[in-house]
Amino acid sequence: MKSNIVLIGFMGVGKGRTARALAEKTGMFAVDCDDLIESFSNMKVREIFSEFGEPRFRELEQQVAVWLQKQVRNTIISTGGGFFNVPNIRKIGKVVYLHADFNQILETIYAHPNAKKKIKKRPLLNDLAKARTLHESRLPLYRNVADIEIQVGGKTVEQISNAIIKKARLK
């Protein structure tokens, strides 16, 4: 049985979008950690942050991580931008880091017709100066846990998913 693929990377880099494209191409199923947290808690991510604070959200991420490791196989898992920090990340599956420069990420988010909504639902993107620093400080940490790194800047989702299939030997 194939192991899971765990997509990590900064907010808005395209983890969810890539997971869906990969699922379509490989026949594997795709799940998203933020979606799992929202359905489990019956709250939106932004509500969890505003009502209970970031530490509660990180606890929920750890619960999801334990469940994924125990129960989920043969699945493409897209994660939130801070999920890579869970202690068992490398036990969940093959970790694929999607990398783009901060400016490229902002460009793709702002190019979207729903840009305002996309920013609102990501509390850590609301202050752009802080988000830029976060991107910089996380870069070595993402690289440290990743098995594979994919450059996504300027690429189509088709090119990105084909690169992952090749590097992770998914087909």
Ligand SMILES: Nc1ncnc2c1ncn2[C@@H]1O[C@H](COP(=O)(O)OP(=O)(O)O)[C@@H](O)[C@H]1O
């Ligand atoms: N390579 C890309 N080219 C064009 N648009 C992209 C690209 N990557 C992401 N997007 C768009 O940016 C937004 C964030 O993508 P998403 O998959 O939700 O990111 P993440 O799951 O990493 O936060 C979406 O609207 C998506 O369609």
Ligand SMILES: O=C(O)C1=C[C@@H](OP(=O)(O)O)[C@@H](O)[C@H](O)C1
């Ligand atoms: O980078 C982060 O710490 C976060 C990223 C978000 O997910 P996306 O990467 O899907 O935006 C979401 O999990 C939460 O707002 C925290």
